[in-house]
Amino acid sequence: MKTTEQQFLNNLEKKLWTSADKLRSTLDAAQYKHTVLGLVFLKYVSDSFDIRRDELTEQFKNEDHEYFLDPEEFDGADGDEYAEAIAEELEERDYYTEVNVFWVPKQSRWEFLQNQNKVVITGELEVSEGGSSGGKTKKIRSVGQLIDNALEAIEHDNPKLKGVLNKRYTQLQIDQSKLGELIDLIATVPFKHDSLDSKDILGHVYEYFLGQFALAEGKKGGQFYTPKSIVSLIVQMLEPFKGRVYDPAMGSGGFFVQSEHFISAHKGRIGDVSIYGQEYNHTTWQLAAMNMAIRGIDFNFGKEPANTYTNDQHPDLRADFVMANPPFNMKEWDTGISDDDPRWQYGRPPSGNANFAWLQHMLYHLAPNGSMGLLLANGSMSSNTNNEGTIRKALIENDLVECMVALPGQLFTNTQIPACIWFLTKNKNERTNSRGRKLRNRKGEVLFIDARNLGFMKDRVLRDFSAEDLTRVTETYHNWQTGESYEDEAGFCKSADFEALRKHDFVLTPGRYVGAAAEEDDGEPFAEKMARLTGQLKEQFAESDRLEIEIKKNLLGLGYEL
Structure with missing residues (x-):
């Protein structure tokens, strides 16, 4: 991104959050999140509609365009009939839906x-029910009802x-006036820039x-938000360029957003990917x-929100890419789950920890040539309690584990539990992946x-x-997959x-295998260095005793008794 673009977005962030945060005094973070983001969505669809409306207005007046309305058939380009004809055409739904x-x-x-949010506080407003279908009307008596009615009409x-x-x-x-202030605030968002479109x-x-609300909510915030850098790392390593992408614990959909960014950055077509x-x-x-x-982005999130284990919304799905950041070390997850569930191909996960339940659920939904990336707590790499060691051994013996990445601490807003990323695949044979990369x-x-040190x-x-960190890890993985320019470090x-x-x-803890980085040789023999440092330590101990x-x-x- 250009410096000017980044500066524009940084200023926008600061303005929005500082202003919006002043309105949060009467709502907790979870409520305020949905209050703000619902209005952000409403502003977006309205702005997109206005942009399309402006395009259509130009097309209706352009004699070279198929939508051209000839002013001679009305009362001329400056007449009321012609203006009314254009206004009527602009209310035709198909002109908008045809371009998504x-x-x-x-x-x-x-x-x-914006025009009505102050009116409803002092009086009453009547609007039609049921979106554009007309018919009955209802009275609007508050800003909250005004917003709910707008969302209901769009649905x-x-x-x-x-x-x-x-x-x-x-x-x-x-306070209803606070909602009115929020509408006025979001109206100030400048969705125009020389090189950025309103969608971006x-x-x-x-x-x-989403990131700011995750910070504000603390532990609960992690239920819907995975830090962008971790999502980017998994997406860049898996390269979901074509095929079916699945996240069984999707939160607010961060993996899907980054997949779209990845596809766009590499000149692909988002239509080549199906989102589940x-x-x-x-x-x-x-x-x-x-x-x-x-x-x-077109998507399939199932018929309804549901428990992944007891009400799988995509039972027949076999995805080319599976990515997830499920809750770490989730307890009591298996109520109503059968011991002989077909997903437990490599062992029955323990009731007290869902880590290997998530992993095997994802493997079950993975296509024969598919790849998956899964964030889990570090304990999953070494635990031998309650069948976890047996499951991990079975995964290794069936040659499903491809790469293990140990992450540094303090990456998450909601937990300090050390984490790692498992990358698994059902096919390690020589083949060409969806990006055209030839794998050995x-x-x-x-x-x-x-x-951990990045x-x-x-x-x-x-x-x-x-x-640079993301590139280093990603290129190491891809070079190892292809056999080009890879060396152990x-x-x-x-x-x-x-x-x-x-x-x-x-x-599967990486530290056991990668060893320690070589230290620079300072030219001092080890025995002499140890003698020197030991002598320094003795002197420091002696000085400590003297000071005491x-x-x-x-x-x-001073009269104190010790």
Whole structure:
């Protein structure tokens, strides 16, 4: 991204968050998240509608365009009849849906909300029920009802959004004038830039807010948000260029968004990828659907929010790419789950920890040539309790594990539990992947990458990966897959065979395999260095003892008894 573009977005972030945060005094972070993001979505679809409307207006007046309306058939280009004819044509729904723009009824357009949000506080407003279908009218008596009605009308006129939008503004325990202020605030978002279109700007705003709300909510925030750098790393390593992409614990859909970014960056077509997801939490499921709609990504999130284990929304799916960041070390996950469930091909996961249940669920839905990346707690790499060691051994013996990446700490907003990424595949044979990359035969090999020393502290709490860090890990993995320019690097990466894994009792912790990085030789023999350092330590101990005696003397002189 150009410096000017990044500066524009940074200024936009600061302005929005500082201003919006002032309105949060009467709502907790979870409520405020949906309040703001629902309006952001409404602003986006309204702006997209207006952009298409402006395009159509120009096309109706362009005699070289198929939509041209000849003013001579009316009362001339400056006449009322011609203006009315264009206005009538602009309200034809098909002109918008044909280019994948949501149809926005009049009472859902941002201009209408801005003009009416002050009116409803002092009086009453009547609008038609059921979107653009007309018929009955209803009275609007609050800003919250005004917003709910706008969302309801959009859902009614866009079946794809049925049940997706969070229509709870009427129920919010908040001063109605505050909602009016929020509408006016979001109206100031400048969705125009010389080299950024409105979709990119809005998508950035949406993603930024998700990250900020995750920080504000702490542990609960991690249920819907995975840090962008981790998502980017998994997506760049798997390269989901064509095929079916699945996330069984999708949160707000971060893996799908980054997949779209990856495809666009590599000149692919988002239409070559099919998106499948599942989420148990209803409001988070809605967030994900809005996240996809903002970007124009077609998706299948099942009929409803549901438990992945007991109500699999995609039972017959075999995906080419499976990516997930499920809850770490989830307990009591298996109520109502059969011991002989076909997903437990490599062993029955323990009731007290769902790590290997998530892993095997993903493997079950993986296509024969598919690849998957899964974030799990570090304990999954070494635990031998309650059948976990047996399952891990079976995965290795069936040659499903391709790469293990150990991550640095402090990457997550919601947990300090050390984490790792498992990369698995059902086919390590020589083949060409969806990007055209020729993969060598990797049977019997596992790549270990120790990335614990990578990254930088972006603030006092959170660590992040730089672009160079992401490139280093990604290129190491791809070079190992192809056999081009790959070399083991002490302290960072190691390609291990099955015998090495057996010697380590099938533990998959990268640190056991990559070893320690070589230290620079300073020319001082080891024995002499140890003698010198030992002497320095003795001197420091002696000085410490002397200072302790002096302190005690001074305290006694001041009348303190020791």
